[in-house]
Amino acid sequence: xxxxxxxxDAGNVPVPVQSDSDVADMSASSDGLPRTVDSEALPxxxxxxxxxxxxxxxxxxxxxxxxxxxxxxNRYAEVPAGRSRGSANDNKLLWITVAIMSVLCxxxxxxxxxxxxxxxxxxxxxxxxxxxxxxxxxxxxxQARKSCVAELMCGxxxxxxxxxxxxxxxxxxxxxxxxxxxxxxxxxxxxxxxxGEDEFYAASVVGYxxxxxxAVVKLDHDTLYxxxxxxxxxxxxxxxxxxxxxxxxxxxxxxxxxxxxxxxGIVSRSSELLECDVLFSGDTKKYVPVFRxxxxxNAGMSGGAVFDMxxxxxxxxxxxxxxxxxxxxxxxxxxxxxxxxxxxxxxxxYSVYRRIMNTANGGEVPLMSVRSxxxxxxxxxxxxxxxxxxxxxxxxxxxVVSLDQGTPNGNVEVGDVITHIxxxxxxxxxxxxxxxxxxxxLGGGGDALKISALRGGSGGSKYEFAVNNYRxxx
Numbered sequence: 001x002x003x004x005x006x007x008x009d010a011g012n013v014p015v016p017v018q019s020d021s022d023v024a025d026m027s028a029s030s031d032g033l034p035r036t037v038d039s040e041a042l043p044x045x046x047x048x049x050x051x052x053x054x055x056x057x058x059x060x061x062x063x064x065x066x067x068x069x070x071x072x073x074n075r076y077a078e079v080p081a082g083r084s085r086g087s088a089n090d091n092k093l094l095w096i097t098v099a100i101m102s103v104l105c106x107x108x109x110x111x112x113x114x115x116x117x118x119x120x121x122x123x124x125x126x127x128x129x130x131x132x133x134x135x136x137x138x139x140x141x142x143q144a145r146k147s148c149v150a151e152l153m154c155g156x157x158x159x160x161x162x163x164x165x166x167x168x169x170x171x172x173x174x175x176x177x178x179x180x181x182x183x184x185x186x187x188x189x190x191x192x193x194x195x196g197e198d199e200f201y202a203a204s205v206v207g208y209x210x211x212x213x214x215a216v217v218k219l220d221h222d223t224l225y226x227x228x229x230x231x232x233x234x235x236x237x238x239x240x241x242x243x244x245x246x247x248x249x250x251x252x253x254x255x256x257x258x259x260x261x262x263x264x265g266i267v268s269r270s271s272e273l274l275e276c277d278v279l280f281s282g283d284t285k286k287y288v289p290v291f292r293x294x295x296x297x298n299a300g301m302s303g304g305a306v307f308d309m310x311x312x313x314x315x316x317x318x319x320x321x322x323x324x325x326x327x328x329x330x331x332x333x334x335x336x337x338x339x340x341x342x343x344x345x346x347x348x349x350y351s352v353y354r355r356i357m358n359t360a361n362g363g364e365v366p367l368m369s370v371r372s373x374x375x376x377x378x379x380x381x382x383x384x385x386x387x388x389x390x391x392x393x394x395x396x397x398x399x400v401v402s403l404d405q406g407t408p409n410g411n412v413e414v415g416d417v418i419t420h421i422x423x424x425x426x427x428x429x430x431x432x433x434x435x436x437x438x439x440x441x442l443g444g445g446g447d448a449l450k451i452s453a454l455r456g457g458s459g460g461s462k463y464e465f466a467v468n469n470y471r472x473x474x
Contacts, residue, residue: 129311137309141250142262145307147195148228151254152217152303154190155182160253160260160304161192161217162313164353165231169220172231174353175303176318177208177215178279184208185280190217195260196225207356207365210279211286212344213318214352215303236312239350239435243291243314245270251295251317251341253304265295265339271429273374273381274319274342287372287381289431290342291315297341306343315343347435354474355438370437372430380430386437387451387467391418396428397458411465412453419462420452422472441473 129140150161152175159179165172173192182188183205191200201221208215230237243249247267255261269292278284295306297317306315319342352365359365371384380393382401389412392401398418418426424436440449448466455461 129309138248138250138264141307141309141311142252145228145250145305145311146252146260146262147226148230149252149254149260149305150195150227151193151200151260152179152190153193153200154180155186155188157181158254158257158300159302160300160317162303162305162316163194163227163229164216164237165357166227166229169222170218171221171223171227171229172206172216172218172357173203174316174349175215175217176316177210177213179302180205180208180215180217181280184210192217192219192221194221194223194225194227197223205362206360207362209352209356209365212288212348212352213279214316214344214349214356216353216356230313235310237346237350238312239347239439241308241312241314241346242429242432243267243270243308243345248309249293249295249306249314250309251293251297251301251304251306251343253297253301253317255296255298255301257300263296265293268292268294268340271345271380271431273372273430275374276319287374289345289348289372289434290319291345291431293341293343294339295341296339297343313346313349315345316349318342318344345431345435347429347432348438351435351438351474358474370434372434380428383430383433385418385421386442387449387470388412393428393430398426398433399457400453411463413455415456416460417454417457418451419454420450422449422451439472439474440470442469 129137129144148163150163150173152159152161152173157179159175161173161175161179163171164174171192171194177184180190183190190203190205192203193200201219203217203219206216206218234240245267248264249267250262250264252260252262255263271289271291273287274290275285275287278286291314293306293315297304297320299320301317304317305313306317308314321340321342356365370386373382375382375392380396382390382392383398384390388404389400390402390404391398393399400412400414400416400418403412403414420426421433421436422440424432426433448468449470449472450464450466452462452464455463
C-alpha cells in the first residue's frame with residue numbers, strides 16, 4: 001500500500017501494512033465514490049492462541065434412609081402404631097428398586113454420551129439454535145457455529161475458511177480465492193488450522209473461481225475437537241436461504257489474524273452489484289453480486305462465514321470498503337468506512353461451490369459468463385443474459401433493453417419483462433438471478449432452460465420459451 005494512503009481498521013486496531021500486490025483494490029472512480037478492498041488476511045506472524053476450558057460444579061443429591069426400628073431382632077415384638085410387620089421386606093424392596101434404577105440411569109447416561117460424541121464427531125448435525133430471544137440467539141449462533149470456521153494460511157497471507165463437507169477422512173473447506181494468491185501465482189501449498197487446535201496442516205486445492213472470488217481446499221485430517229460441516233443440510237446451506245434488509249447476522253472469521261472471533265450486525269442492503277478489480281489485475285473491472293452488512297469483516301476474515309440468527313450460512317465475507325476521496329474528512333486522505341462490509345450471498349455462493357466440487361480439477365473452474373454492470377442509483381443493475389438479450393432493472397422489474405443476434409426463436413422483444421428463469425421467480429434480488437443462471441451450463445444435452453416473460457411490460461400477456469443448449473449443471 002502506498003505511504004500516502006492510510007487505513008484504519010474498526011476499533012482503531014493497528015493492522016500490519018500490506019503492499020498493493022497483496023490487496024485487490026478498486027481504483028477511485030471519476031465520480032469520487034468509495035473504493036473497495038478485499039478483506040484480505042494479514043502477513044504471517046507467529047501468534048499463539050490458547051483455548052481455555054472450565055469445569056461446571058458438580059451437584060450431588062441424596063435420599064432419606066428408612067430404619068426398621070429393630071423389628072427383625074424379635075419376631076414377636078410389639079409393632080408400633082401405624083407400622084406393619086412387613087416393613088422390613090418393604091425396605092429391602094425399596095433398596096433393590098433404587099439400585100436397579102441407579103444402574104439403568106448410568107447405562108442410559110453412558111449410551112447417550114457415546115451417541116452424542118459420535119454425532120458431534122462426525123459433524124453431521126450441528127446444534128439447533130433457538131432464535132426467539134435475539135440477544136440470546138447471537139450468543140447461541142456464536143457458540144454453535146464458531147467450530148465451523150477455520151484459519152487459513154497461504155504464503156504470507158492469513159485468512160478464514162468454512163468447514164463445508166466431511167467425506168471419509170477428507171475435510172473440505174470453503175474460502176476466498178484471493179487468500180490463495182500465493183498458490184495461484186507461485187504454487188505455494190495452503191494450510192488449515194481447525195477450531196481449538198494448535199497446528200496448521202497442509203491442504204490441497206480442489207478448485208477456484210477468480211471472478212466470484214471463491215475457492216475450496218481439502219485435507220486428510222481427523223480433527224481433535226468437534227467440527228461441524230454444513231454441506232448436505234439444506235436447512236443450513238441452500239441457495240434458497242434469503243436474508244432481507246435489516247435482519248440480524250453474525251460474521252465469524254480469523255479477525256486480524258489473531259484467531260477466530262465473532263461480530264454481530266444487520267444486513268444493510270440485501271442485494272447489489274459491487275465494482276471492484278478482477279483478482280490480481282489492477283486495470284480490469286468487474287461487477288459482482290453482494291450484500292452489504294454492518295457485521296464487521298476485518299482483514300483476516302476473508303473466507304469467513306456470515307450466519308443468520310437460525311445459524312444458516314447466508315454469505316461468505318469477502319470485501320470491506322475504504323474511502324480514498326477523503327481530503328476534507330477527519331483522518332486524512334484514506335480511511336476505512338465503518339460498519340460497511342460486503343459478502344458473497346449464498347444464492348451465488350451455492351452455485352459456484354457446487355461447480356467447483358463437481359469439477360475438482362485443482363485449478364480455475366470455468367463458469368458460465370454472466371455479464372453485469374451498474375446503470376444508475378435508482379436501478380439495481382444491468383444483466384447481460386447469456387441467451388441473446390440484455391436486461392435492466394426498472395421499477396424492480398427485469399426488463400429487456402436490447403437484443404443480440406440469435407435471440408431464441410425471435411420471441412423476445414425490447415420492453416418485455418422476464419418473470420421466471422428456470423426454477424426462479426424473478427424479483428428485485430439481482431443476486432438470486434445471477435445465482436440461478438450459474439446453475440446452468442451451456443451445451444451437454446439435458447433439459448432445456450425455460451424462461452417466462454410478459455409481453456410489453458407488467459400488464460402484458462404471458463409467454464414462455466426454452467433455451468435448448470443449456471442444462472442444469474450443479
